[in-house]
Amino acid sequence: MSRLGTLSAADRPLVIAFGFILVILAVGTVYTLSTTGTMPLLTPKYLLLQLQTGSFLGICAAGLMAVILIGHIDLSIPWTLTAAAMIGTAVGGPGAVPAALAVGLCVGLINGLGVAVLRIPSMIFTLGLDTVLRGLMVAQTGGYAPQDAATPLMLTLAKSSILGFPAALFVWAAVSVAVAFLLSRTTFGRALYAIGTRERAAYLSGMRTTRVIIGAFVLSGLCAALAGALLAGYSAKAYQGMGNAFLLPAIAAVVLGGTNVLGGRGRYAGTLIGVVLIVLLNSVLSIMQMPEALRQIIYGSVIIGMLLIYGRGDRVTS
Amino acid sequence: MIGRWLAGNRGFAVAIALFAVLFVTYNLMHTRGFSTAVLVQNANESVAIGFVAMAQTVPVLMGGLDLSVGAVMTLSACIASVMVNGTMGEIVFGAFVTLLAGTSFGFMNGLLVVYGRIQAIIATLATGAIAIGLALLIRPEPGGDVDGDLGWALTNTVWDFADTYGLAQGGEAAWLQPFINIPVPLILQFGIACLVWLPIKRTVTGMTIYAIGSAEGAAFVSGLPINRAKILAYTLSGFFASCGGLYLAIQTSSGNADMVQAGAYTLNSIAAVVLGGTALLGGSGGVIASLVGALILRVISFYFRILDIDPLLQPLIEGLVLLAAVSFGAGRTFSIRNRLELFR
Numbered sequence: 001m002s003r004l005g006t007l008s009a010a011d012r013p014l015v016i017a018f019g020f021i022l023v024i025l026a027v028g029t030v031y032t033l034s035t036t037g038t039m040p041l042l043t044p045k046y047l048l049l050q051l052q053t054g055s056f057l058g059i060c061a062a063g064l065m066a067v068i069l070i071g072h073i074d075l076s077i078p079w080t081l082t083a084a085a086m087i088g089t090a091v092g093g094p095g096a097v098p099a100a101l102a103v104g105l106c107v108g109l110i111n112g113l114g115v116a117v118l119r120i121p122s123m124i125f126t127l128g129l130d131t132v133l134r135g136l137m138v139a140q141t142g143g144y145a146p147q148d149a150a151t152p153l154m155l156t157l158a159k160s161s162i163l164g165f166p167a168a169l170f171v172w173a174a175v176s177v178a179v180a181f182l183l184s185r186t187t188f189g190r191a192l193y194a195i196g197t198r199e200r201a202a203y204l205s206g207m208r209t210t211r212v213i214i215g216a217f218v219l220s221g222l223c224a225a226l227a228g229a230l231l232a233g234y235s236a237k238a239y240q241g242m243g244n245a246f247l248l249p250a251i252a253a254v255v256l257g258g259t260n261v262l263g264g265r266g267r268y269a270g271t272l273i274g275v276v277l278i279v280l281l282n283s284v285l286s287i288m289q290m291p292e293a294l295r296q297i298i299y300g301s302v303i304i305g306m307l308l309i310y311g312r313g314d315r316v317t318s
Numbered sequence: 319m320i321g322r323w324l325a326g327n328r329g330f331a332v333a334i335a336l337f338a339v340l341f342v343t344y345n346l347m348h349t350r351g352f353s354t355a356v357l358v359q360n361a362n363e364s365v366a367i368g369f370v371a372m373a374q375t376v377p378v379l380m381g382g383l384d385l386s387v388g389a390v391m392t393l394s395a396c397i398a399s400v401m402v403n404g405t406m407g408e409i410v411f412g413a414f415v416t417l418l419a420g421t422s423f424g425f426m427n428g429l430l431v432v433y434g435r436i437q438a439i440i441a442t443l444a445t446g447a448i449a450i451g452l453a454l455l456i457r458p459e460p461g462g463d464v465d466g467d468l469g470w471a472l473t474n475t476v477w478d479f480a481d482t483y484g485l486a487q488g489g490e491a492a493w494l495q496p497f498i499n500i501p502v503p504l505i506l507q508f509g510i511a512c513l514v515w516l517p518i519k520r521t522v523t524g525m526t527i528y529a530i531g532s533a534e535g536a537a538f539v540s541g542l543p544i545n546r547a548k549i550l551a552y553t554l555s556g557f558f559a560s561c562g563g564l565y566l567a568i569q570t571s572s573g574n575a576d577m578v579q580a581g582a583y584t585l586n587s588i589a590a591v592v593l594g595g596t597a598l599l600g601g602s603g604g605v606i607a608s609l610v611g612a613l614i615l616r617v618i619s620f621y622f623r624i625l626d627i628d629p630l631l632q633p634l635i636e637g638l639v640l641l642a643a644v645s646f647g648a649g650r651t652f653s654i655r656n657r658l659e660l661f662r
Contacts, residue, residue: 073439114645118645119660120644120645121598121599123383123588123598124588124589124592124598124644125641125644127585127588127589127640128589128637128640128641128644129637129641130637131585131633131636131637131640131641132634132637132638132641133637134633134634134637135631135632135633135634135635135636135637135638136634138630138633138634139628139630139631139633139634142630199661200658200661203657203658203661204658244578248443248447251440251443252440252443252444255437255440260437261437261439261440262437291454291458292451292454293451293452293453293454293455293458293575294451294455295451296447296448296450296451296454296577297447297448297451297452297455298451299444299447299451300444300445300446300447300448300451301444301448303440303443303444303447304430304434304436304441304444304445304448307434307436307440307441307444308434308436312434312435312436
């Protein structure tokens with residue numbers, strides 16, 4: 001604890017979360033050693049495979065982080081992802097990925113306008129838009145999985161490998177570099193932190209808070225749409241509810257990485273570690289053939305436990 | 319008097335008016351409108367969402383949020399589907415255990431938020447996963463065995479209730495006649511809401527819930543019992559959610575640990591709270607108002623049946639209604655004189 005005490009407050013979550021990743025790997029390896037006598041968890045091939053499936057979550061979390069940093073939340077990720085994948089595959093051809101991204105852009109713009117201009121709490125506005133998107137997609141597809149297949153570009157981005165690394169990892173890395181640069185090196189990024197800390201002060205110091213908030217939601221929409229296009233490539237098609245499994249893990253990843261859920265504090269490296277933690281936790285639990293019930297309990301307990309260690313908020317005293 | 323009440327409860331008044339218009343129009347359009355059978359059916363379908371909306375309201379009043387209400391409701395329904403059968407004593411005991419489980423779960427949420435100092439959103443998100451996990455352990459497959467008499471008695475009119483249990487001369491007693499056509503679920507819902515919430519609201523701890531929502535810092539320096547109020551809010555939330563779960567199990571005579579359904583209930587509970595006129599930032603609104611909000615949500619879905627709307631368009635219309643409802647209240651944003659008032 002004395003070592004932890006000397007770390008800066010921003011580094012503590014990163015170190016603890018990283019330590020927990022090692023614990024997960026160790027527990028998983030001990031389990032596989034005792035049952036089959038092998039250590040698949042520690043082979044590069046297995047880890048890369050896990051990271052490849054984790055890249056979709058990672059891209060969603062990257063965009064979501066921008067929204068959480070300003071103290072808002074984007075609950076429309078599931079159907080933004082699904083709608084982008086469905087529209088993308090329906091358009092097909094070379095226009096598929098741009099069409100998917102355009103969906104994300106539109107959703108982000110609407111979310112941003114609702115939150116920044118109409119001042120509707122993001123929790124309810126993004127939720128409403130999520131329902132509308134679901135309605136649009138159900139109306140468009142008739143409630144069935146669409147027949148359109150993923151385009152070659154989607155397949156390449158999601159499934160092929162370059163220099164022995166899955167291509168999806170490169171996409172995630174590119175998104176990560178872009179978001180990390182945005183957050184730490186641009187006025188837009190600094191404005192996100194400022195708004196999340198105190199919107200009133202940010203406005204009074206001349207920041208165009210409305211534009212920044214819209215920008216954050218657009219970033220989140222674009223990331224979700226990109227993840228949708230990739231996921232459609234990975235599964236070779238788009239299907240109903242393909243985004244449902246991404247919202248809660250994405251929020252958990254961002255928060256476990258040390259980002260304050262009320263905004264203003266957090267580092268992108270933390271989100272990366274959070275995503276890896278969630279992905280490895282899931283894969284170790286499935287290696288152990290944990291029934292769904294216990295998985296949910298462990299999942300919830302891990303989040304609570306980690307936050308009790310480092311996610312504790314301040315007491316209100318004035 | 320009425321003018322003053324209206325000034326302080328505009329959202330609630332709008333919600334009541336909206337519900338009245340929607341419900342009367344629905345009954346006028348329905349071939350068997352204004353009949354007991356329709357009323358009983360409508361009341362039954364509104365109970366679970368009504369309780370979950372009430373559960374969501376209490377934390378929202380203090381600027382918090384409980385994302386585990388749907389999961390706690392599901393967990394309670396699963397417990398009830400195992401426990402609520404047998405002799406009268408066993409049924410009462412089973413119902414008691416069900417409510418106790420949900421209430422303790424809410425109490426645990428409160429402890430995590432107050433003493434664990436974890437943000438409510440993320441804490442309840444995590445405990446919601448735990449609740450679903452427990453529900454799946456109790457009931458891996460949908461099913462259950464809930465006392466049939468109880469199910470019949472609680473999901474029909476007062477007369478059926480008296481008839482089932484041979485009370486008031488099998489429902490024929492003269493003093494009972496004015497009430498025989500009232501659906502039991504309606505009585506249960508409004509009864510619990512009024513008997514539990516209204517007295518609590520008048521206590522210091524209850525008022526502190528509102529005070530925290532208005533200005534937590536001010537509540538703290540005024541010496542109000544903040545920690546007690548927060549724990550109470552989440553405990554009440556768990557209690558109301560387990561009432562919903564218990565009723566759902568009795569109504570369907572089964573339990574189903576359905577994660578998607580639990581999520582849908584949680585989301586709809588937030589929508590109902592907003593429709594009822596409770597501010598998501600806390601400080602104003604009430605449990606009864608959210609009950610009306612939940613009823614509005616349900617009435618909208620009743621329309622789909624009589625209007626012959628393509629089922630494929632239903633989710634779209636539901637979403638648009640929700641968006642329109644929340645945007646409706648945003649008008650003040652444009653009439654505000656000092657933009658600084660928009661920021662908290």
